[in-house]
Amino acid sequence: MNKTIAIQGAEGSNHHKVARDFYGNDIQLKECMSFDVLVDSLLDKTANLGVMAIENTIAGSIIPNYALIDNNNLHVVGEEYLNIHHHLMCLENQTIEDIKEVWSHPMALLQCKEFFKKHPHIKLVEDVDTAEVAKRISKENLKGIAAIAPKIAAEIFDLSIIEDEIQTIKDNSTRFVIVQTNEPAINEEVNKASLKFQLNHKRGSLAAILNVLSDCKMNLTKIQSLPVIEMPWKYSFFVDVTFEEYKEYEKAKAIIEIMAEEFKILGTYKNGRK
Amino acid sequence: MNKTIAIQGAEGSNHHKVARDFYGNDIQLKECMSFDVLVDSLLDKTANLGVMAIENTIAGSIIPNYALIDNNNLHVVGEEYLNIHHHLMCLENQTIEDIKEVWSHPMALLQCKEFFKKHPHIKLVEDVDTAEVAKRISKENLKGIAAIAPKIAAEIFDLSIIEDEIQTIKDNSTRFVIVQTNEPAINEEVNKASLKFQLNHKRGSLAAILNVLSDCKMNLTKIQSLPVIEMPWKYSFFVDVTFEEYKEYEKAKAIIEIMAEEFKILGTYKNGRK
Numbered sequence A, B: 001m002n003k004t005i006a007i008q009g010a011e012g013s014n015h016h017k018v019a020r021d022f023y024g025n026d027i028q029l030k031e032c033m034s035f036d037v038l039v040d041s042l043l044d045k046t047a048n049l050g051v052m053a054i055e056n057t058i059a060g061s062i063i064p065n066y067a068l069i070d071n072n073n074l075h076v077v078g079e080e081y082l083n084i085h086h087h088l089m090c091l092e093n094q095t096i097e098d099i100k101e102v103w104s105h106p107m108a109l110l111q112c113k114e115f116f117k118k119h120p121h122i123k124l125v126e127d128v129d130t131a132e133v134a135k136r137i138s139k140e141n142l143k144g145i146a147a148i149a150p151k152i153a154a155e156i157f158d159l160s161i162i163e164d165e166i167q168t169i170k171d172n173s174t175r176f177v178i179v180q181t182n183e184p185a186i187n188e189e190v191n192k193a194s195l196k197f198q199l200n201h202k203r204g205s206l207a208a209i210l211n212v213l214s215d216c217k218m219n220l221t222k223i224q225s226l227p228v229i230e231m232p233w234k235y236s237f238f239v240d241v242t243f244e245e246y247k248e249y250e251k252a253k254a255i256i257e258i259m260a261e262e263f264k265i266l267g268t269y270k271n272g273r274k
Helices: A016-024 A037-044 A065-073 A108-111 A113-119 A131-139 A150-157 A205-213 A247-258 B014-023 B035-043 B063-071 B106-111 B114-119 B129-140 B151-156 B206-214 B248-257
Strands: A006-007 A026-031 A049-056 A074-083 A086-089 A101-104 A123-126 A145-149 A160-163 A171-180 A191-202 A219-227 A234-242 A261-269 B004-008 B027-034 B049-057 B075-083 B087-090 B100-106 B125-126 B143-150 B161-163 B173-180 B194-201 B217-226 B234-242 B260-267
Touching: A006 A037, A006 A219, A016 A049, A016 A074, A016 A150, A026 A037, A037 A049, A037 A065, A049 B035, A065 A160, A074 A123, A086 A131, A086 A150, A101 A108, A101 A234, A101 B106, A108 A113, A108 A123, A108 B063, A108 B106, A131 A145, A131 A150, A145 A150, A145 B217, A150 A160, A160 B217, A171 A261, A191 A205, A191 A247, A205 A219, A205 A234, A205 A247, A205 B206, A247 A261, B004 B035, B014 B049, B014 B075, B014 B151, B027 B035, B035 B049, B035 B063, B049 B063, B063 B260, B087 B129, B087 B151, B100 B106, B100 B129, B106 B114, B106 B125, B129 B151, B143 B151, B151 B161, B173 B260, B194 B248, B206 B217, B206 B234, B206 B248, B248 B260
Parallel strands: A006 A026, A006 A049, A074 A261, A101 A123, A101 A145, B004 B027, B004 B049, B075 B260, B100 B125, B100 B143
Antiparallel strands: A049 A171, A074 A171, A086 A145, A086 A160, A191 A234, A191 A261, A219 A234, A219 B217, B049 B173, B075 B173, B087 B143, B087 B161, B194 B234, B194 B260, B217 B234
16 A cells, blocks of 8 residues: 655645655655644544654744644654755746736745845735645646746646746755654664753753763754743753664663653654765 | 834834833834844944844744844844734724724734634735834724734824734744844843854764853753754854853853854843743
8 A cells, every 4th residue: 555645735845845755656645734734644544654844944943843743742754854945837838927926825925025026017926835826727727827836846737937946045955854653663774863851950951961962972963942831941952863873872862761851752763964 | 312223123013112121212213124124224333232033932043033143243232032912903993893904914914814714804915014004004094904013012003902812823932132233341230141153063062062061050041053054064053051150151151262163152141031
């Protein structure tokens, strides 16, 4: 049976690209209009796996998605880093002068605001998704309408890209994670882990944990503190580490389990950085 | 001479509230339509101080603002934590049924989407700012139009709040900082510092720094790593510490200066947490 992969957004989105990069073309796609719906589809077993953006270079960590993974006890089983590009696409044989309206998600319209200032004849219309508009243009043969979407959408829906990279901020690398409800079997390729723990605001408590990680040859690739809501002076830490020896990782895990509160492995997986 | 305070957004915004909490009503306000414009007004000396949102509980750190402070060598001289509330306001003696259109910033409209789903007769119209619409409604006596803005706007522009707290996510605490171009004089009230440094991806390098902070009795209230763009395996760290003794802070500073690269004090100021 094919795997069912839940993605945020529609076919042709960046989330779809990540799903395809991981599991190929032979997958069932479940399009979810929010990250909450995505998580629900994992919990009610209508999907086996989910693709979720987790941080990007413009906005930093997507804190609500950390909370979704944490609160629903999902397991991170993979990651991918993707450079996000917004392309303007429409039916073939049209120029930018032929485009009367662009339909897209408010966030995409916002990110491409500067570009559209130079083309005031184009009306910006809010829509529920970016890639789904690309699909609609293709299926309903809509002339004069353009979508803002990644390259994969132009490819799937046979649209032509009339402007490349129309987003204002050019350097937007996004990290996506693959999540599932079941704890995965240990896998030889695993060389990265995402950990979460709580510490009291006691001097040196984080340093003590990082000393253990260092002694166990863990390399820190991300650290982020978050105040625990309604518990003054208590902090959650989200830490990612890479390692060479799984045994060393197990050792670090066993020690931190004793030292920190609410210790939890959000996932172990293969490092997605090239 | 009155101080000129640059704020992001308009009179009546949350940024204005912070300016007023710090410097009272007897200030010159400089309204800036972006954080870049705000920084420019500090650099060209048309404003003495700026108020800038820096992180919030929904989205985490506002990474581009960290970059603005860092790249322009601004000094953080104060901070305030504010709970963000979106209120729907209009001219007096109107009910929600009388409202035909809401004009607001796309981000505010997005954050209140669920509320407006329940009131489909209201047309959502994008505008450049939240509080500025409140001002316009008041000045031009616009009936049937509502703004989404904080309480301070209703107070200043004499509008009536017809719905409280219309944002979907209720718990949104935002941290604002006060920034200036000149290095401030040392002040007795100072008990918090924002530091930035770079480390190579060498095992234990961050633990070593945190050990120094701990030995010098610094309490960590925030830590965040950011990969340095185009320098693989090099990380920037933004760290906030609170302390009781300024002398201990100076000691920590002197040691980290030797241990880390690109060490920089983003500011020393009075802790804004109650």
